Amino acid sequence: xxxxxxxxxxxxxxxxxxxxxxxxxxxxxxxxxxxxxxxxxxxxxxxxxxxxxxxxxxxxxxxxxxxxxxxxxxxxxxxxxxxxxxxxxxxxxxxxxxxxxxxxxxxxxxxxxxxxx
Numbered sequence: 001x002x003x004x005x006x007x008x009x010x011x012x013x014x015x016x017x018x019x020x021x022x023x024x025x026x027x028x029x030x031x032x033x034x035x036x037x038x039x040x041x042x043x044x045x046x047x048x049x050x051x052x053x054x055x056x057x058x059x060x061x062x063x064x065x066x067x068x069x070x071x072x073x074x075x076x077x078x079x080x081x082x083x084x085x086x087x088x089x090x091x092x093x094x095x096x097x098x099x100x101x102x103x104x105x106x107x108x109x110x111x112x113x114x115x116x117x
Contacts, residue, residue: 011083011085012067013066013086019038021035029055029057031063032060037067052111053111059073075108077100084097
């Protein structure tokens with residue numbers, strides 16, 4: 001990707017409402033730059049072949065956090081592989097999609113549920 005934005009669906013871990021995280025490729029990794037609320041029931045249409053992409057994912061300095069609860073980060077659930085917001089102060093991640101819970105560790109190296117502009 002060059003200057004294209006990458007949009008990934010996520011769910012707020014506190015409110016269980018849908019949102020979208022916007023990423024930009026910085027030459028080394030996909031950097032989260034913004035978030036926006038999503039209407040319940042709407043989807044981000046896949047634009048990348050099978051709807052997934054491999055690479056490194058990180059937070060940008062300007063990333064405002066979850067648009068619903070303000071959580072400062074996001075994680076991918078180890079069971080359902082979907083994104084949920086997560087705050088560094090929370091000891092455990094509780095997946096708002098499948099109910100899985102556990103401590104957060106590791107890095108994200110691929111994402112699905114993608115759309116692009």
